[in-house]
Amino acid sequence: MRTIGIIGTGLIGGSMALKLREKGFADKFIGADTDEHHAHRAVELGLVDKTGSVDELIAQSDIIVIAIPVVATEKMLSKVLDSAEGKVVLDVGSTKMSLCESVKNHSNRQAFVATHPMWGTEYSGPDAATRMSFEGNVVVICDRNLSGKQALGLTEEVYDALGMKIVYMDSEAHDLHAAYVSHISHITSFALANTVLEKEKEDSAIFQMASAGFESTVRLAKSNPDMWLAIFKQNRENVLDVLNEHITQLKKFRSCFEKDNYEYMHELMENANKIKRIIK
Amino acid sequence: MRTIGIIGTGLIGGSMALKLREKGFADKFIGADTDEHHAHRAVELGLVDKTGSVDELIAQSDIIVIAIPVVATEKMLSKVLDSAEGKVVLDVGSTKMSLCESVKNHSNRQAFVATHPMWGTEYSGPDAATRMSFEGNVVVICDRNLSGKQALGLTEEVYDALGMKIVYMDSEAHDLHAAYVSHISHITSFALANTVLEKEKEDSAIFQMASAGFESTVRLAKSNPDMWLAIFKQNRENVLDVLNEHITQLKKFRSCFEKDNYEYMHELMENANKIKRIIK
Numbered sequence: 001m002r003t004i005g006i007i008g009t010g011l012i013g014g015s016m017a018l019k020l021r022e023k024g025f026a027d028k029f030i031g032a033d034t035d036e037h038h039a040h041r042a043v044e045l046g047l048v049d050k051t052g053s054v055d056e057l058i059a060q061s062d063i064i065v066i067a068i069p070v071v072a073t074e075k076m077l078s079k080v081l082d083s084a085e086g087k088v089v090l091d092v093g094s095t096k097m098s099l100c101e102s103v104k105n106h107s108n109r110q111a112f113v114a115t116h117p118m119w120g121t122e123y124s125g126p127d128a129a130t131r132m133s134f135e136g137n138v139v140v141i142c143d144r145n146l147s148g149k150q151a152l153g154l155t156e157e158v159y160d161a162l163g164m165k166i167v168y169m170d171s172e173a174h175d176l177h178a179a180y181v182s183h184i185s186h187i188t189s190f191a192l193a194n195t196v197l198e199k200e201k202e203d204s205a206i207f208q209m210a211s212a213g214f215e216s217t218v219r220l221a222k223s224n225p226d227m228w229l230a231i232f233k234q235n236r237e238n239v240l241d242v243l244n245e246h247i248t249q250l251k252k253f254r255s256c257f258e259k260d261n262y263e264y265m266h267e268l269m270e271n272a273n274k275i276k277r278i279i280k
Numbered sequence: 281m282r283t284i285g286i287i288g289t290g291l292i293g294g295s296m297a298l299k300l301r302e303k304g305f306a307d308k309f310i311g312a313d314t315d316e317h318h319a320h321r322a323v324e325l326g327l328v329d330k331t332g333s334v335d336e337l338i339a340q341s342d343i344i345v346i347a348i349p350v351v352a353t354e355k356m357l358s359k360v361l362d363s364a365e366g367k368v369v370l371d372v373g374s375t376k377m378s379l380c381e382s383v384k385n386h387s388n389r390q391a392f393v394a395t396h397p398m399w400g401t402e403y404s405g406p407d408a409a410t411r412m413s414f415e416g417n418v419v420v421i422c423d424r425n426l427s428g429k430q431a432l433g434l435t436e437e438v439y440d441a442l443g444m445k446i447v448y449m450d451s452e453a454h455d456l457h458a459a460y461v462s463h464i465s466h467i468t469s470f471a472l473a474n475t476v477l478e479k480e481k482e483d484s485a486i487f488q489m490a491s492a493g494f495e496s497t498v499r500l501a502k503s504n505p506d507m508w509l510a511i512f513k514q515n516r517e518n519v520l521d522v523l524n525e526h527i528t529q530l531k532k533f534r535s536c537f538e539k540d541n542y543e544y545m546h547e548l549m550e551n552a553n554k555i556k557r558i559i560k
Contacts, residue, residue, distance in 0.1 A: 118491040138488055167488050180476050181489045185497040188468055191529040193552035196460050198525060200558075207558050208418055208447050209461045211398040215559045216496050217465040222556050225549035229542055240537045245478060247530055249471040254527065257520045262509055269505035272473035276502050278480075278487050279495045 005061030013067030014129025285341030294409025
């Protein structure tokens with residue numbers, strides 16, 4: 001008999017519950033959500049068997065997954081660890097340094113495993129939860145030497161069951177890389193949406209012409225502002241560095257236009273083609 | 281008996297041939313491609329029945345589709361129109377003003393229809409051609425009053441057969457809007473790839489962590505530099521305007537970070553969410 005408690009029954013927590021249930025990883029799933037409508041929907045959709053208070057959830061669960069925005073996670077984690085003797089606690093947030101720092105002296109630190117499953121969509125809430133999740137993607141486990149053997153082992157089992165490829169990294173390196181491969185993509189997408197919306201005030205023909213390429217680069221702009229503000233705040237230094245580099249790269253294109261230097265523009269695009277090594 | 285000639289048997293020309301054949305729109309498909317390997321593959325893949333010189337293709341076709349990079353199209357169109365008496369000629373390029381300007385005084389201008397089917401992928405060449413193309417997307421037909429009735433009617437039939445939604449626009453408006461909903465997306469994607477590749481020189485962990493969100497915003501960076509350089513050149517003024525606006529929008533995010541003005545950053549993201557009205 002194993003019970004999993006999911007604090008935050010949204011896209012990530014809900015999808016995790018769906019998939020772990022499918023794999024038979026636990027017998028019982030309990031949820032907790034500050035949003036009553038979300039809690040209600042989570043049961044209705046069969047993501048969890050029941051919902052209740054966080055205290056009840058902690059008391060009844062063997063594994064506790066914290067799947068709420070990162071700033072809220074930081075407030076929640078210490079409290080959860082206080083009552084998590086003999087249990088395993090993991091978070092799934094997009095930033096790690098600040099969170100790990102916040103519990104580094106907690107007497108129950110070894111019960112906690114800091115993880116970041118690199119999967120998500122631009123949608124949120126329990127209705128966005130899907131079985132088509134996680135599989136084949138990478139999960140980063142941070143600072144594993146600070147987690148106890150049992151906690152780490154069980155967490156690895158969770159991600160094996162989800163079909164994810166586990167990568168280990170310290171939390172500082174994680175936050176740096178996450179700025180490059182995830183956080184900056186969201187900023188460029190938000191900014192691109194604003195660029196077009198600024199124009200669209202003048203003319204609505206843009207609506208009709210929006211193509212697949214546009215959708216692809218702008219879809220992240222539909223993401224939840226609360227969630228991303230928390231991530232940007234916590235990863236401020238790294239994101240600002242990458243943003244500066246990105247503006248520099250865009251200015252290179254601008255300068256090519258201004259100087260009619262199409263030879264260099266071609267070079268810039270040829271260099272960008274090397275991204276084929278990273279994404280197929 | 282209707283014969284369609286496709287000049288340029290790559291992604292767009294090849295996909296068009298595949299789909300029009302499937303719909304029974306013509307009996308015979310002839311191709312021409314300056315790249316001998318592409319011409320060979322186009323026959324091998326069944327995109328066209330045979331390939332040959334452009335002169336042969338013009339002589340034998342009722343409808344001639346020019347599907348080559350935009351600068352090459354401009355060189356080709358006038359020559360094709362010289363021998364296109366009684367035939368229909370259409371192009372499929374991403375820029376329209378310069379092309380339409382180049383043939384405005386051609387004695388056979390009415391045989392030509394300037395079109396831009398808003399569909400594509402980041403791949404190119406005959407092997408990238410696919411039946412999963414065009415359907416449900418918009419095609420822009422430019423300056424329709426300059427095309428003859430027969431040419432316009434037959435072109436509309438072509439795009440009806442491809443399942444596209446036809447929108448009419450003058451070529452000047454087209455180029456402006458295309459800059460916003462297509463061309464800028466490619467520049468941001470190329471620049472984002474360079475941003476990450478610049479960093480990746482120092483550390484390869486980024487490879488492992490690249491997620492779906494990243495892939496989405498960066499996939500256009502795999503696009504063909506020759507093709508896009510031609511488009512950027514021809515649409516220089518508009519693209520430069522949009523690029524300037526985009527850099528301004530990114531700088532707003534930067535300023536929020538620098539001043540820890542997270543309230544305004546939240547506003548920027550909320551505003552970007554309005555893109556939901558445009559893309560579902």
